[in-house]
Amino acid sequence: MNEYTIMLIDDDEVDRYLLKRALKSAGYVSYIFEADNGQAAIDFLSNYEDNAKLYPEKFPPIIIFLDINMPLMNGFEFLEAFVKLRTCTRVFDNSMLALYTSSKCEEDKQKVQGYDFVKGYLIKENLTAQNLKRTIESCTI
Template structure:
């Protein structure tokens, strides 16, 4: 599998750490960006010119893991804002999302399916190397 840049947006530092460890074990990333809430992530992504200068081909991230339940800007609010950002800046059309959440609610999964760039829904309880790899391969394949 070709390596690519990844972003993890989650308010739980432990969950970001665990996911980052699995990603590093899979050896699939060129760069891992992190944000502890949706607002911080949006601010980072909205600054396209500056971040492209800093990270070149690693920006914008190709794969984004997004939590749903976060303070400030939650996952659903983030998806709506990213949808607008994506329409305004075509450089974001290649970004793919995997929801990374503890929510097992079918309603939450249906809400995320409204966005064509959300390609997966991963429960935090399924944080094995195999499960993460399978999710990534099914979204990127």
């Protein structure tokens, strides 16, 4: 089984903990970065040169799990900022995103399909080993 550097972006500490535990139990993780809102994540990702030195072989993350409803910068605002970040630097070309959200809204699912780097949509209450595996596979194929 492959291990990946992963980033979790979610304002709920319990949800981050549950996902982190599931990822580690399934053996998918080589390293996990965390941010509690979209702005903190963009700030972290934008600091590529320093992070590449601090975390050699671990930065940038390959898979990013993103919540939709967060303070400061929500998931949709993060996606727009991430598009700009990807345009400015080719560093994140291999980074794929999966939404990790409590939203079951079809409109939200449709909205994220416009981003070619968003490969999965995992509803928090449906966090099972099988659903997690399916989401990871959709991000790495």
